[in-house]
Amino acid sequence: MKRIILFLLILPGSLLGAWAQKGMAIQTVFDEMAVKKNVTEVVMGPGRLKNYRLSFFHSLEIKAATATERQRIETLMRKDVAGAVLHEETPEHRLYELPQRGGTHYYIFYRCTGQTITLIYIEGKASLNQIKNYFQKK
């Protein structure tokens, strides 16, 4: 009986490690913005991303973003990327790599062109260069 109870207690714990995005400041942005007009949200799990060596993809594309929305997104994002180990910033886009945990890389990509904002959160084994190679036009 004790073994059964222990099994029941341990099993859900195996799911708790899933997706570190939970608890990050940008989670608020995803939660708030995904239900708004002019916003496209894409979520993909590891089964769909194995060709890219990624385990989680979450993006928001916000068209016609207001200055307030933009400021809020950037403020929250800045909290998460404060400890970034790598960052590339250009006037149009920003790429951040957060500290690795257990061999998994965590990335936040941000792009703002005109009134369109794209915010992407990624987890996976692929390095930033590998991700660039996958998606950059040759």
Place this chain on the structure above:
Amino acid sequence: MTQHDLSYWEGMAERYFLTETSEEEEMMLRRFLCSSEGQDPRFDEVRATLAFLHVCRTQRTVRVSHPFRALAIAACFCVAAFLGWYQYRQHNMSSVRIDGEKVEADASRLMQQQMAEMFNP
């Protein structure tokens, strides 16, 4: 404890095997066997017998079937099945939401498009 006392306990052990001891005397005998004087080799037999009976009693207690055992096992399988299904679903998850509404769209194509835009400004 004196030699006389040991003789007394020897007598009690003999009476124990003849089932002539009362419950109270059995308790006293157990207590004596746990004491340093009770470690005398003369009491090995009675100590072994009492220990064996104690183990049997303990085993029987553990093996008493719990009325909810079958229910607990069934619940355990249900939880395992649910978590397995949940993990499978999360593993192959793919969803697209446009204007707050979930839509049937090619998430993979949208991802490639967004990533390409990110790296090819």
